[in-house]
Amino acid sequence: MREYTTTNSNPFVDISHQVWAWEIPVYLFLGGLVAGMMVISGYLLLSDRWQKPKSVAYVLPAWSLVLLSLGMLALFLDLEHKLYVWRLYLTFEITSPMSWGSWILILVYPALLANLVIALPNALKGRFPSLATLSDRMQERPWVLRSIAVVNVALGIMVGIYTGILLSSLGARPLWSSGLLGPLFLVSGVSTAAALVHLLAKEPEERAFAVRADIGLLVTELVFIVLFLIGLMNASRVQQEAASMLLGGPFTAVFWVLVVGLGVLVPMVIQSLAVARRIGHTHVAPLLVIAGGLVFRFVMVNAGQLSHWTPT
Amino acid sequence: MARFGMVIDTSKCVGCLDCVVACKTENDVPDGFCRDWIATEVTGTFPSLSMEIRSERCNMCDNPPCVYCCPTGASHISDFGKLVQITEEKCIGCKACLAACPYGARFTHPDGYADKCTFCEHRLREGKDPACVSVCPTHCMYFGDLDDPNSEVSRLLESRKSKTLLPEAGTRPRIYFLTDKPK
Ligand code: SF4
Numbered sequence: 001m002r003e004y005t006t007t008n009s010n011p012f013v014d015i016s017h018q019v020w021a022w023e024i025p026v027y028l029f030l031g032g033l034v035a036g037m038m039v040i041s042g043y044l045l046l047s048d049r050w051q052k053p054k055s056v057a058y059v060l061p062a063w064s065l066v067l068l069s070l071g072m073l074a075l076f077l078d079l080e081h082k083l084y085v086w087r088l089y090l091t092f093e094i095t096s097p098m099s100w101g102s103w104i105l106i107l108v109y110p111a112l113l114a115n116l117v118i119a120l121p122n123a124l125k126g127r128f129p130s131l132a133t134l135s136d137r138m139q140e141r142p143w144v145l146r147s148i149a150v151v152n153v154a155l156g157i158m159v160g161i162y163t164g165i166l167l168s169s170l171g172a173r174p175l176w177s178s179g180l181l182g183p184l185f186l187v188s189g190v191s192t193a194a195a196l197v198h199l200l201a202k203e204p205e206e207r208a209f210a211v212r213a214d215i216g217l218l219v220t221e222l223v224f225i226v227l228f229l230i231g232l233m234n235a236s237r238v239q240q241e242a243a244s245m246l247l248g249g250p251f252t253a254v255f256w257v258l259v260v261g262l263g264v265l266v267p268m269v270i271q272s273l274a275v276a277r278r279i280g281h282t283h284v285a286p287l288l289v290i291a292g293g294l295v296f297r298f299v300m301v302n303a304g305q306l307s308h309w310t311p312t
Numbered sequence: 313m314a315r316f317g318m319v320i321d322t323s324k325c326v327g328c329l330d331c332v333v334a335c336k337t338e339n340d341v342p343d344g345f346c347r348d349w350i351a352t353e354v355t356g357t358f359p360s361l362s363m364e365i366r367s368e369r370c371n372m373c374d375n376p377p378c379v380y381c382c383p384t385g386a387s388h389i390s391d392f393g394k395l396v397q398i399t400e401e402k403c404i405g406c407k408a409c410l411a412a413c414p415y416g417a418r419f420t421h422p423d424g425y426a427d428k429c430t431f432c433e434h435r436l437r438e439g440k441d442p443a444c445v446s447v448c449p450t451h452c453m454y455f456g457d458l459d460d461p462n463s464e465v466s467r468l469l470e471s472r473k474s475k476t477l478l479p480e481a482g483t484r485p486r487i488y489f490l491t492d493k494p495k
C-alpha cells in the first residue's frame with residue numbers, strides 16, 4: 001500500500017489550481033485551423049485553382065486573419081500578467097517553444113496580409129483601388145506569387161506542428177510526452193481547415209477537392225492517434241498511466257465518442273459515401289470535423305495537465 | 313560560485329508545519345498558496361507500515377524544465393548560488409513553467425506572476441539560512457553549498473543514505489532527503 005497526503009494545493013481537489021482552462025485549447029484549435037488554412041491557400045496559389053473567380057483562395061486569407069486574431073485573443077486572455085506581454089518580444093529563448101511560437105506568429109501576419117493582397121477579394125478591390133493595382137502587379141510576377149505561396153505553406157506547417165510541440169515539450173506531463181503530438185496536431189489542424197474550405201467553397205470542384213483531401217487527412221489523423229497511443233503504452237510506466245486516461249480512464253468516453261467517433265470516423269464515412277455518389281454532399285460532415293478538432297484540443301489539454309509523474 | 317542545496321532528515325521530521333508557517337510569514341505568501349508544504353507517505357502492509365514525512369518545496373533542479381520552457385527568460389538560473397529564480401517584471405503569466413514542473417512547486421501569485429520558493433535569497437545574501445531551515449524545531453533541515461566538499465550538506469550526503477524526488481524525471485533535484493537513521 002502507498003498512501004500519499006500533501007498540504008500543497010492539489011488540482012485534483014481544487015480545480016482552480018489547474019494550469020490552463022478553456023483559453024489554451026481554443027488557442028491551439030484556432031492556431032491549428034489557421035495553420036491548415038495557410039497550407040491550403042498556399043497550395044491553391046501554387047496550383048491554378050486560385051484563378052477561378054469564385055475560388056476560396058480569395059476568402060481564406062481574410063478568414064485566417066480573423067480566426068488567428070481570435071486565437072491570439074484567447075491566448076492573451078489566458079496570460080495572468082497581461083500588462084507584461086511585450087516581454088515576449090524583448091528576447092528569444094531558444095529552448096522555449098512558446099518563444100519560438102510568438103516569433104513565428106509575428107511572421108504569420110505579414111504572410112497572411114501578402115496572401116490577402118495577392119488574392120484580393122472583390123469587395124476590397126472596389127473600395128481600395130491602389131490595393132487592386134498592387135495586387136495586379138504582384139500577380140504579374142510569378143516569383144512573387146510563388147514566394148508568398150511557399151512562405152504560407154511553410155509557416156502553416158510550422159504553426160501546426162508548434163501547437164503540438166508546445167505541449168509535448170513539457171516533459172512533466174506524461175500524456176504529452178510524444179514526438180507524434182506535433183504531426184498529429186498539424187494533420188488535425190489541416191483537416192479542420194479542409195472542412196472549413198468545404199463549408200466556404202462555392203466552386204463544386206473545389207468542394208470536391210476539399211472533401212477528398214479531408215478523407216485522406218482524417219485517415220492519417222486516425223493512424224497518428226493509434227500510433228500515439230501505442231507509443232505511450234510501450235513507453236515508461238507514467239506514460240502508460242497517462243494513456244490509460246484515454247483507455248478506460250476518465251477521458252475515455254469523450255475521446256472515443258466525440259473525438260474519434262463523431263469527429264473522425266463518422267465524417268470519414270459520410271464523405272466517402274458522398275465521393276462515391278451514394279449520398280449528396282452535406283454540411284454535417286465538415287461541421288463534425290471542426291467540432292471534433294475543438295474537443296480534441298480540450299481533451300488533450302485537460303487530460304494532459306492532470307497526467308503527472310508519480311513515485312515508483 | 314556556490315551551488316546551494318538542502319539536505320532534509322526524514323527520520324527527524326515530525327510534520328509540525330513550522331517550516332510552512334515560517335515561509336508564509338517571511339515571504340508574505342498569499343492566502344490559499346504555499347511555497348513549501350508537508351508530504352506524508354505511508355507504505356507497507358498492515359501491521360508493518362512505515363511513514364515518511366517530508367518538507368517539500370522547489371528542488372532548485374540542476375536541469376530545470378521550468379527554466380527551459382520560459383518564453384521571456386523570467387525563470388532563470390541566477391548567478392547567486394545557481395538558484396532557479398523568477399523575475400516578476402519579466403513574467404507574462406503564461407504558466408508554461410507550472411505545467412513543466414513535475415513537483416507542483418509553482419503557482420500563480422494573485423498579482424499575476426509565477427511564484428515559488430526562492431530559498432529565501434534575501435536572507436542568504438545576509439548570511440542567514442532560509443526561514444524554514446532556521447525555524448525547524450527538530451533541526452531536520454540543513455542548508456549549504458553542495459559544491460564545497462567540506463560543507464555540512466556535502467558531508468551528510470557523504471556519510472548518510474539519501475534520495476531525491478522523482479529522479480527518473482531527469483531534473484536533477486538539489487534537495488536531498490536522508491532516509492536512514494542518524495548514526
Ligand atoms: S522543482 Fe520545479 S520549479 Fe523548482 S527548479 Fe525543479 S522544475 Fe523548476
Ligand code: SF4
Binds near residue numbers: 381409
Ligand atoms: S509563467 Fe512566467 S516564469 Fe513561468 S514560463 Fe511563463 S513567463 Fe516564464
